Amino acid sequence: MGIETTTPNRKGNKEIYGLPVETNSHSKPRKCRRRHRKMSPVQRLYQTCKDVFSFCGAGIVPSPEDIQRLRSVLDTMEPADVGLTPELPYFRMTVARRTPAITYLHLHECEKFSMGIFCLPPSGVLPLHNHPGMTVFSKLLFGTMHIKSYDWVADAPEDKSTSANPSPATPPGVRLAKVKVDADFTAPCNTSILYPADGGNMHCFTAVTACAVLDVLGPPYSDPDGRHCQYYLDFPFSHFSVDGVSVAEEEKEGYAWLQEIEKPEDLAVDGAKYRGPKIVEN
Template sequence: MPVQIGGGKVSEPRTRVDLSPTAVGDKARASSRKKSRNKKKAPAATSAAPVLPMQRLFDTSREVFLESSPGFVPPPDAVARLAALLNDLKPHDVGIDPCMPCFKHNDSKGPPQVTYLHFYDCSKFSFGIFCLPKSGVIPLHNHPGMTVFSKILFGSMYLKSYDWAKSLPDSSTNALENSDGTRLAKVNTDDAFDDSSETIVLYPENGGNLHCFTALTPCAVLDVMGPPYNRADGRDCAYYSEAPYSSSCGGDNQFSWLKEIPSTFEMKGIQMVRKFVA
């Protein structure tokens, strides 16, 4: 089955990439009894092996989203802990670099294809990396009932995000929602970010729950989402068009009308083979 990821349908993964540590080969047997007799036992380990960055990300995400359900917001200290861990992640920690084919736009006839490297998902949370070539776009979409952590690992991108408006910006006769399904939203973020930027966190009702990405350079974004999208539970990803808001006093660039639209946006999915210790 195709992996269901926010921001677009993910095509059936055709590639499995094994990022597990290379197995160490068996040692050659001693060729003589003398060598066997003189062979010394390896000293016992005095300390535990260091926890790899991706295992640490799995452990922390599992703790933060232990009670995850639609609308769940982790407590502030948990948000700070996971965000700090993501802030410290580097591309080599997750096994990627800008020279990988998924960051290049080789087809001049169509828009750059976005690739999703899928590492893990369960009913509580998921995480993976969105790989965008220069000018690659993830269209405006939502995250129903979700808390999402996004960290740019390298490159730069333009981010525009909205939250649904809770009140009208003026005393006009406009409503928050029109009969044709358009709904008023307020701009949360409208700026460029790069790998020096700290982790961006959006919440079920605020923080820029509806957002779109446009890659200014080849870039990689690691997302941790909880709970993940679930079509069976009615929490599928929706896409939106934007139209300017205007009132009797003129335009207001802090608000836009958003309308849900069909989308043919698809990403290439690559299932990463990574074993995590629960």
């Protein structure tokens, strides 16, 4: 699924974030200012992503200055900037499925980054999943969403046996994680950011109301490059006992055991054409 693109006029002035960086003797400053005023918010987002992720890759996080620059652009984004309203059919409840289908609107993808929007009807769920080697920006455009996220506990042993508590038996390969976020968020709110090793790299989205979240991933998922989307089940810390792992009683709610699973069978993500302002790829 792609978006319609147009080819920029290569004879004109180059622009970064809508600002002219090179002017020839025949160019008029007024024309450049007019171009800057006409740049749409989603085009500005694309240009910023292209610059921020240009020298990044798997496990390489943009500089703090670039993180803040991209976050500032996303913080100002509104539903109308990407052609969305809560009245669109993506956000309606359906009775045909037990688990509501989620709609994904593809804005752009290249080897450096991707941009897209998840549209969730009430009770829609994006199950717990990871973002290997990726820096992810998520901007809630409207609605209320519950986010629960985890980071791996460094150096915590994996349980590869079934010798723990007899009831229930410990599944093989469970791994300890620390809760990073467990709260409701209501738009407008600041953009959330997660990193390859911290910030809540594994997260789950649950729509309290109909909502839309604009996601920027750098770099995007890529099975050939080892960036596969892995899903998990989470269990309370007290559910299992693993040799060599202990947590103070008052801190147990801040930890959980995560177990890798196959993609949930009831997860339905339908692609739909993005119909907001066009993005000119250059």
